[in-house]
Amino acid sequence: MTRQEKALWAAVIILTAGVLLMGSLIVIRGLKPAGTVHEPDDEQGGLDAVASFDGQMITEDEWVKELKRARGHEMLLQMLNQKAVYAEAQALKIRVSPDEIAGRIQSEAKGYESEDAYYGEMSAQLGLTPEEVRAEAAYQLTLEKIAIVNIHISDDAIDRYIEEHKEEFEPKRQYDLAWIKLKSRREANKALDRLEDGEDFGKLAEELSLDEYTRMQGGRLGLIEEDDPFVPEELLEAAKDLEAGDIAGPIGLKDDGYAVMQIRDIVKTGELSDAEIRVRVNKQLALNEAVPLTELEAKLRDKYGAELITQSSSERQSYIK
Structure with missing residues (x-):
């Protein structure tokens, strides 16, 4: 959500x-x-x-x-x-x-x-x-x-809706993200070096991150949907190629600065059977009428x-x- x-x-x-x-x-x-x-x-x-x-x-x-x-x-x-x-x-x-x-x-x-x-x-x-x-x-x-x-909604109407809105029923991914926002690429690289040396990501975020909203939560952004419009798209784009536990950076941000990001977990949602999809579409079309x-x-x-x-x-x- x-x-x-x-x-x-x-x-x-x-x-x-x-x-x-x-x-x-x-x-x-x-x-x-x-x-x-x-x-x-x-x-x-x-x-x-x-x-x-x-x-x-x-x-x-x-x-x-x-x-x-x-x-x-x-x-x-x-x-x-x-x-x-x-x-x-x-x-x-x-x-x-x-x-x-x-x-x-x-x-x-x-x-x-x-x-x-x-x-x-x-x-x-x-x-x-x-x-x-x-x-x-x-x-x-x-x-x-x-x-x-x-x-009553006909089977043909349900079939037509599913065909025209396939993207609604494709499984989506959610990322449990944490990040450290930094002013320059150099500072981001220094943070990565410290992480490679074994420092804790959350403690480093509290020390270094420029983002006031997440800093005191160890950089936690929470569970984010893959198309969340309120999260920098650069983070979501980078997350597509990562696995749970990975740390990536420096990631350039359009609104200035750089980020180091941690993928804490990846969750797949919306995996529905054909029968579940038809029930959901039938209800939605009926509510529309x-x-x-x-x-x-x-x-x-x-x-x-x-x-x-x-x-x-x-x-x-x-x-x-």
């Missing part, structure tokens, strides 16, 4: 993070100034402190009010979407298997060092647990199955009478969405 795809995936599930937050509010107790004892007041529910700053309390009511103001409408709408989608899935006897969820997660985790690294980033960026990430994958898979349940998924969610909300109710101090209004 490229950095662009990672960002898109984060955008897709960030709303789910908010839904999960609203659906499982946890009152944080004990954040009061030292020596202060706060007893809950049944007549003033929601006034319990959940946080404090400089001696001033933030109450549960204030917290919830701000959450509702910022994302309340979207969160409620997504909660209704989930209820409507799973009601329709039950009516159509549609199920998503654990293997399908695992396959979706594996696809989304491409470009990370491991699935654990992917889950770690989802936790760091969005505060999502692995269970919550898998729940979102299950929801998306269920919605897609509903969208295409009555769409289906209504957009957001439109499908709206139709299902209408079908099951989903209703958003907002309340102000003076009146109560209901909106059918």
